[in-house]
Amino acid sequence: MSDDGAHGLTIIAFIGSVFSPYYGWSRAQDPFDHCAMNVVLYGRPGRFAMTERKAGSLSRSQDHIAIGPSSMHWDGTELTVRIDERGAPVPRPIRGTIRLRPSGITAGPFHLDAGERHRWWPMAPASRVEVALTEPGLSWQGSGYFDTNDGDEPLSDAFTSWTWCRAELPDGAAILYDVNHRNGGGRSLSLRFGFDGARRDIRPPLPAALPPTGFWRMPRATRSDDGRSRVLQTFEDTPFYSRSLLASTLAGEPVRAVHESLSLGRFRNPLVQLMLPFKMPRPL
Structure with missing residues (x-):
């Protein structure tokens, strides 16, 4: 998010694009043949790109990944992301450079399920970001976050x-993650990290109800110190996913939190699967 709150940016490098209908339909189920650099720009102007590419468009090493014309490179202190994508369903370009500088790196991953088949590592919960886009022409600085799954x-x-x-705090960041397991139960994580990446104690916040999204009526809920939270802006309203900006209280601090809700039951709906290619093209 930009410091003035006017712009937001999400970038996800997928190997084995988990929301890809083509991956789900594929007999081979080869993750390397279903890669994408998902780029979403919020504010004005807005952009969305998620072009799926085959294995020949992927290259990677310990500190570098390229998917088609876009790439990420880590030099030990800074992550540089170079974007050259075309949006969908409206084919508007997204080009430019983003630099993310973590203030500290956390200790390691968390397991989201009892079988330890799914791992999530919030590597850099508190970072500074510089965005310099040529298409559309836009530059800003702000607060950032970097993780891997x-x-x-x-x-x-x-x-x-x-x-x-995830919300920025005066001394770091707080992250809440609540997952519901298909076989029953779930896991609830209440995390707080200092700027150095060290984990700190946090009192688990109380459940806080949120209204569903406006068009697709996606359910939303969160947690906060006082059991109250307010939607400031809805960035994404889709049949199975929402991303929003909330006003809450965490670790005793008033915060603006970037929030997401995902319904995998909705995602599995065959009608939703047929809709996805309009926003996720896959060149022949």
């Missing part, structure tokens, strides 16, 4: 839904 089976085999949110 990997798993040994489709998400929808393990989970029915989850909610997640």
Whole structure:
């Protein structure tokens, strides 16, 4: 998010694009043949790109990944992301450079399920970001977050839904992650990290109700110190996913939290699967 709150940006490098209908329909189930650099720009102007590419478009090493014309490179202190994508369903370009500088790196991953088949590592919960886009022409600085996920089976085999949110604190960041397991039960994480990446104690916040999204009526919920939270802006309202900006209280501080809700039950709906290619093209 930009410091003035006017812009937001999400970038996800997928190897084995977990929301890809093509991956789900594929007989080979080869993750390397279903890669994408998902780029979403919020505010004005807005952009969305998630072009799926085959294995020949992927290159990677210990500190570098490239998917088609876009790439990420880590030099030990800074992550540089170079974007060259075309949006969908409206084919508007997204080009530019993003630099993320973590203030500290956390200790390691968390397991989201009892079988330890799904792992999540919030590597840099508190970072500074510089955004310099040529298409559209836009530059800003702000607060950023960097994580990584990997798993040994489709998400929808393990989970029915989850909610997640991240908020910057005066001394670091707080993250809430609540997952519901397909076989019953779930896991609730209440995390707080200092700027150095060290984990600190946090009192688990109380459940806080949120209204569903406006068009697709996606359910939303979160947690906060006083059991109250307010939606400031809805960035994404889709049949199975929402991303929002919330006003809450965490670790005793008033915060603005980026929040997401995911319904994997909705994602599995055949009608939703047929809709996805309009926003996720896959060149022949």
